[in-house]
Amino acid sequence: MKKIKFCIIIVISMIAFNGFAQEKFEAKATELTKQFSEKLGEQKLSSEQENQIQQLFIEKLKDLKKLKKEEGLSEEAQATKTKEIHKEYSKKIHEILTKEQKKALKEYNANK
Structure with missing residues (x-):
């Protein structure tokens, strides 16, 4: 009986923690x-x-968190993978934008 209660407590704690992590993301x-919208x-x-880009940011944050938890990666390898993740999601976000928005973003980045 004690083992069952303990297991139930563990499961409930994991669900609560996962929900909290999702809210943070x-x-x-x-x-x-x-911030991205303001750049435009x-x-x-x-x-x-906004909904599509927000979902991409959530996925990106999760991927970056997974990468941070990976063990055995050198700092250089981690930095390379981080750049790859940023590049991948930038491309996905860029695909969502209209021509005018892409132009506005390009101007923003040029003046940065």
Whole structure:
């Protein structure tokens, strides 16, 4: 009986922790999406684009967290993989943007 109670407590704790981690990812992704939208100036994101980009930011944050937990990687290998993740998600986000938004982002990056 004690083992069952202990297992139930462990499972509930894991579910609660996982839910909290998901909320943190969502909050961070919302902030990143807002910042990204501001870079576009007058070429704001549609609500559909915001949702798509926010989901990509959540996936990206999860991938970066997984990478951080990987053991046995040198700093150089980790940095290389981090750059690859950033590049991959930048490409995915770029595919969501309209031509005008891509132009606005390019201008923003040029003036940065």
